[in-house]
């Protein structure tokens with residue numbers, strides 16, 4: 001294709017020519033409008049600068065493909081009053097049940113418009129058609145990212161306490177301990193024990209399931225997607241070297257949570273692209289539970305808070321003495337272990353942490 005304004009129409013008869021332009025014009029407008037609705041929601045409704053940037057880059061790709069058509073021909077061929085479709089509007093198009101319905105409808109509109117652009121562009125230029133196809137595939141990933149982020153934001157309260165616990169000394173003391181956490185209304189309990197044999201670990205997971213069932217406390221298994229599945233956990237937490245988010249999801253099935261550890265802003269962005277339900281961000285401070293060589297610290301918390309609205313839990317060495325630093329960095333969800341598991345009164349520590357995260361911080 002040498003001259004983008006003089007595309008070869010594949011020898012179409014003139015009557016077909018004008019209707020082709022009308023179709024392309026209408027589909028281009030539908031695609032841009034659908035995309036703009038989604039972008040506005042993510043930008044103004046969700047305040048998510050990362051997703052806004054991802055959507056913007058699709059808009060730029062689409063604009064540059066559309067520029068390869070002579071839009072003046074398309075506009076000249078416009079015939080809104082003669083368009084039979086403008087009066088055939090279903091009642092459903094005028095109402096949306098909720099944000100999810102609104103987003104789904106607009107992603108569909110966008111994808112259908114891109115498919116129409118792609119198919120009709122095949123009559124003119126294969127390269128342009130392929131570009132619309134690429135844009136359509138991109139919308140499938142964007143849909144996953146946007147829908148997961150918005151749904152997950154509702155799944156974890158804005159101030160959340162997430163406690164990681166090992167299997168304790170024995171079954172009864174584990175059961176007593178997790179009962180205290182549930183009573184303290186901890187938002188998430190993660191069973192993380194690298195030493196127990198599989199059957200003992202599964203027994204602890206089943207005890208945790210019993211204690212958390214029917215409560216607002218979610219149950220997550222660390223590393224072990226298989227045991228999360230067998231015990232009916234609410235989800236699994238995976239690290240950077242473990243199963244990927246989509247592998248874990250394919251084992252657990254739909255409706256389960258998959259969290260992933262992130263140690264840099266790029267890993268946090270990738271977790272959003274991968275469709276994680278939440279991220280662990282850290283390590284923030286030196287930890288008595290796990291040793292680390294490097295600490296992305298509160299700088300990473302600030303970076304994530306600035307651009308990502310997928311729920312993010314700061315982790316690593318957090319306790320009542322430093323939790324305000326976390327809140328000041330813009331993160332109000334924390335994952336803690338030692339400060340709660342070693343406390344004489346775990347419930348009191350949970351309440352203290354929650355109080356500090358709830359207070360208005362100077363930088364928030």
Ligand SMILES: Cc1ncc(COP(=O)(O)OP(=O)(O)O)c(N)n1
Nearest residue numbers: 222237238239240261280313315335
């Ligand atoms: C909430 C949360 N965030 C981070 C981690 C760490 O996971 P990972 O990097 O896989 O390390 P291990 O916990 O497996 O040693 C976590 N467990 N939970």
Ligand SMILES: Cc1ncsc1CCOP(=O)(O)O
Nearest residue numbers: 287289316317318336337338
């Ligand atoms: C598993 C893990 N990954 C990063 S920090 C951490 C341990 C968190 O425990 P603590 O709150 O005691 O530092």
Ligand SMILES: [Mg+2]
Nearest residue numbers: 223238239242
């Ligand atoms: Mg792990």
